Structures are given as C-alpha cells and as structure tokens.
Amino acid sequence: MIGMLRPALVYAGLLAGCGSGLTSATNTAPDRIAATVQSEAVPVPRRLSPANDKGVFTMKVGQTAGLVVSDPSAPDPDVEGRSVQVVEVNNVDASGRREWELRAVSAGRTTLRAGGSHPYTIRLEVQQ
Numbered sequence: 001m002i003g004m005l006r007p008a009l010v011y012a013g014l015l016a017g018c019g020s021g022l023t024s025a026t027n028t029a030p031d032r033i034a035a036t037v038q039s040e041a042v043p044v045p046r047r048l049s050p051a052n053d054k055g056v057f058t059m060k061v062g063q064t065a066g067l068v069v070s071d072p073s074a075p076d077p078d079v080e081g082r083s084v085q086v087v088e089v090n091n092v093d094a095s096g097r098r099e100w101e102l103r104a105v106s107a108g109r110t111t112l113r114a115g116g117s118h119p120y121t122i123r124l125e126v127q128q
Helices: 002-017
Strands: 056-060 064-069 078-080 084-089 098-104 108-114 120-127
Touching: 056 098, 084 108, 098 120
Parallel strands: 056 120
Antiparallel strands: 064 098, 078 108, 084 098, 108 120
C-alpha cells in the first residue's frame, strides 16, 4: 500500500514546489521606480528621469548616469551638494528632450531639483 502512495506523494510534493513565491526582479528594478517615496537608497539606474521623483539612489565614485527630461525647454536642475557633477549634454539632433550626465566625483550626498512641466527631486548618495 505504501509503495503505491509513494509516487503520489512525490508528485504532490513537486506540485507544491511550483509557485514558490519568488518574484521577478523586473518589478523592483531601479529604473522602474515611479513617483513614490523611497525609504532606502537603491543603485542608480543608467538613466534617471522625472518619473524617479522622490527617489534615493547610490552611486560609486567614478560612476556615471544620465538624467533625461522629455521637454526641450526644461530648466537646468538645481544642484545641492558637491558629490555629483552635472554636465549638460548638447543634443545635436532635434530630440525634443534635455539631457545631463551625472558624474559621481566624491563621497557625499547631492540632491537634484527642478520645476517646470516635469518637476522632480532626486537624491544621490555617493560612496567610495
């Protein structure tokens, strides 16, 4: 009798293992963080935008990222702090956006803020 139940128990165990509760990492990727308050810093994605409003991101000294605003008349970001150098990228094509390169130059904290049609506040924490 037990010999006949063993395959059924093994099969039930395999089925129970399906749907283990693991979730895809794409749901929490830093570049998909929208306008929500973030309590902890996450690694900076390759590109930031106003969709990352209220985001807190970490960078390493020497690392770069981009800041892209899809408004050609967007104001330059106000920069509070010295750990990140903000360099405007001159778009030679009529892309209809503004872009800046963010260069982590020293340990510390820098906050980027802008108003206009696409307002945002983004905090960058640079580590050695």
